[in-house]
Amino acid sequence: MAKGIFLKARTAADIDERIGLVLDRLGNPEPPLNLKIVRSSLKLDFGYYSATDEGLLQETVAKLRVAGKQVLLNPMLLVRAVRKLDLRALYLPDQRRILLDKDQPVLKHRWNEAHEVGHSLLPWHQGAMLGDDDHCLIPACHAELEAEANFAAAKLLFLRDRFRLEARSLEPCFKNLEILAERYGNTKTSTFWRCIEYWGEEVPMVGLITGHPHPSMRKADFDPDEPCKHFVQSPPFAAMFSKISESDVFDRIVEYCGRQRGGSLGAAEILLTDDNGNDHRFEFESFCYHYQTLTLGIYSGPASSIVQVA
Template sequence: MRELVGQSEQRDIDLLIDKILRDLGRPEPPLDLRMVRELLRLDRMYYSSTDVGPLAEFAHRVKVAGKRLVEDPKLILDVVKKAKLSGLWLPDDRKILIDKEVPELKHRWIEAHEISHSFVPWHNEFLLGDTEITLAPDCNEIIEAEANFGAGRMLFLGDKFSIEAKDYETSFKSVQALKGRFGNTLTSTFWRFVEDRDPLEPTFGLISTHPNHADIGPTEDGSGVHYFIKSAAFRNMFPTVTAAQLFELIRLRTSWKRRGPVVEGTAPLMDGGGSSRTIVLDGFCNTHQVLTLGRLAR
């Protein structure tokens, strides 16, 4: 996802995050999002299938090709569900709306994502406009990637996470320890660990279905892979390695356990220069998906 965010946009978002953290007095983890909302003067509300009231204002304002999207506020819930939205940002009212029916574990990330939309200045012109640019799928993907980048940098307190993570070894136990320290989900901590701990160390993260239990983390396309995360060094060293290749290596080294540590071992992997390298695999099943951390053997 970070690959979709330009370098200049990353720098600009980092500067905005740094100002927020500075204004909050450089807080220690975990970050209290209530403090961020108060600083930015944001309101947070929830909506659900039994209470569409908070969506009424959103329904009133959204237009496509110059026409109101829906006349009946109740119908906006169907639109939001079909678009697979779990949160919304209303710039005029400075309100964040969160789908109450999404598991509570995910609320923190959703809120941080919508907060990011609120402080990235160029997002306002896209979110409720009706231009062809706004409606373009690739444009929307970039905007969402930028909000995810902002959410990650905010929840992990800018560079604080990467500085602290360097004191930990590259293992899943380290991910679990940092999860507790920063108060974020295991998946978001895992993602940040791969991308931010050390860009110079070739590491990857694969979030997948359980190779031996199809009911754990199934994918819509049947590939078995949800996300493939790479450090900068891994991208450089293994430019042609695919998620499918790694999933096959992981499949052969996954136990039948349904929870806890499930992936262990080493595997050969061809680098961009045609040399065989050894990678160490360390995977964990949280009963929803398998998260596998891979690093270059020392």
């Protein structure tokens, strides 16, 4: 399971400013953003590789040449990094080239490409992009770099504050999430992350990205200890409910979820206990998009205290 990493304010502001310069250069385009135009503006090359085809991967690496010279001094380092880090895409700074894993679902290509554009815009990433086996493969370092590139990708694809203003003008619900996803040309999953971030700026809000929660619909590789692909928390939720685990919340949504193959799986009010031991009411709803289920939990207030009078 991947919990969201909150960046330092200074780092976030720096990245936001860099994305702003890119969008200004493009004339602050209307959504959906055309990434081909972005790559052209930044003079980024583009191609594909296959992480599952060892021969094709090594052939791709072997062809990375500029003016007849091998770009990578140690091509096998790139091959090992792809496998060890389970990379879906690559950015090669020396060649200013983005490579996408063609075996990934097409729906994920847009986010993966924007993620690599993010790496290309952050100068402190350049020395760590697959160039140092002892540095870039350290999990903590890799996670931090990925979080920063994800932040840049989100700011780019959702056009900085434009999406924030539109999202906050709409009621938090799956219908509006779908409207925003279509308007900005992004997946429902990436839109779900951004909606929780902005809808939950002042109030606790939580989101779960999982397989189908119903026991009869789970896949063979379901892990009850880590049932969520992602456990998305708004800053107020993370601050108030840091002791709550993904399993705690997942087990509660299982209680109301039906076994429908798609659409709404159900909704319920659930009590969650904050770090001080106080109970709070959340309105939960789960929606299945066939390949995954999104669950949204919206804070509705403290639990009422019931006092029994003799």
